[in-house]
Structures are given as C-alpha cells and as structure tokens.
Amino acid sequence: MHATMCYIVIHPGAVVDWHDHPHEQMGTLISGAGELSTRNKTVKAKPGAAWFLSPHEEHKFETKGDEPAVIIETFAPARTDYVIKAK
Secondary structure (H helix, E strand, O other): OOOEEEEEEEOOOOEEEEEOOOOEEEEEEEEOOEEEEEOOOEEEEOOOOEEEEOOOOOEEEEEOOOOOEEEEEEEEOOOHHHOOOOO
C-alpha cells in the first residue's frame, strides 16, 4: 500500500493539537468549519478548502462553529498505524 485515505470527523470545539509525522498529507474539508495552522500560517477552512502538508511539518486543526468538521485526508506513504486488518 502506497497511501492511506481517511474519513475523519472532528467534533465541535475539538482541537487536534500540534503534531507532525513523516507522511505527506493532503486534506479536503467536506463540511463544518475550522482553522488549520502551521508554525507559519493559520487558514480559516470552510467546505471545499483543500491543503497539502509536507512531511514533518508541524500543524494543528481546531473546529469552529456548532457542526463537526468532516475531512477526507490522504497520507503518503501509507499510515500503517491507521490500517485496520480485515480477517
């Protein structure tokens, strides 16, 4: 597997705090709203917003408003820590 695609729901008021990982990360906000921050910039995200993060780029995401933020994200190489093995 060369990439991992994830459907992520982040509840209202939640913060995915500062972190980084060795993967490239591409995301699209499907619904809800939030702020995506790197150490250099903060972007207000609304549905349709898309982003790319380089490997080891520190970032965080904070939901805004009363709805959960629904995000489709792709990581490359694959996030083996996210893979659920089918039996």
